[in-house]
Amino acid sequence: MASGPQRNGTGERTVGSAEAVAAAKAAAPANGETVRVDSWIWSVRLVKTRSMGATACRGGHVRVNGERVKPAHSLRVGDEVRLRRDGRERIVVVKRLIRKRVGAPVAAECYIDNSPPPPPREAVAPAGIRDRGTGRPTKRDRRELERLRGLAGPGPGPASGSGAGPR
Numbered sequence: 001m002a003s004g005p006q007r008n009g010t011g012e013r014t015v016g017s018a019e020a021v022a023a024a025k026a027a028a029p030a031n032g033e034t035v036r037v038d039s040w041i042w043s044v045r046l047v048k049t050r051s052m053g054a055t056a057c058r059g060g061h062v063r064v065n066g067e068r069v070k071p072a073h074s075l076r077v078g079d080e081v082r083l084r085r086d087g088r089e090r091i092v093v094v095k096r097l098i099r100k101r102v103g104a105p106v107a108a109e110c111y112i113d114n115s116p117p118p119p120p121r122e123a124v125a126p127a128g129i130r131d132r133g134t135g136r137p138t139k140r141d142r143r144e145l146e147r148l149r150g151l152a153g154p155g156p157g158p159a160s161g162s163g164a165g166p167r
Helices: 017-027 037-043 050-058 104-108 139-149
Strands: 062-064 080-085 088-094 111-113
Touching: 037 050, 037 062, 037 080, 050 062, 050 080, 104 111
Parallel strands: none
Antiparallel strands: 062 080, 080 088, 088 111
8 A cells, every 4th residue: 555645535635744744854954954044934935935035034024033134044943933024924933944845734834823813804895896897987987996096196187188288
């Protein structure tokens, strides 16, 4: 019998806890080696790319134990990492050091997430949505939509006509 990844009833792959631990150990650094903070936040999938992690560190959006850090800062188990991104702050405590990017279930086992819950989405429908089949908006409709969306300037635009002054 094969001991590879199992499939659940929907055909998706599931990772057993033994496989997750093995994957995390394979991605772990050798004894005595350290892991850069930009590499770690990429490995545990807090940022999409390693360069985005480095940019976040250089921009002051990453703090380790309350201090702003450079991308090459070495992490240790037990460090608190705060990452500010997309208007939200993620607060995680390092549980396991990994250097290579791993799957999401394995990555979630490498940190303890102490982040506050995300703010609830607004239940209000977005302004300026037109009904399907109403046709192309008129100039007046377009100006009203822009005013609702906050794209238009503070007052009425120039006078109607071709824009030419009096003759």
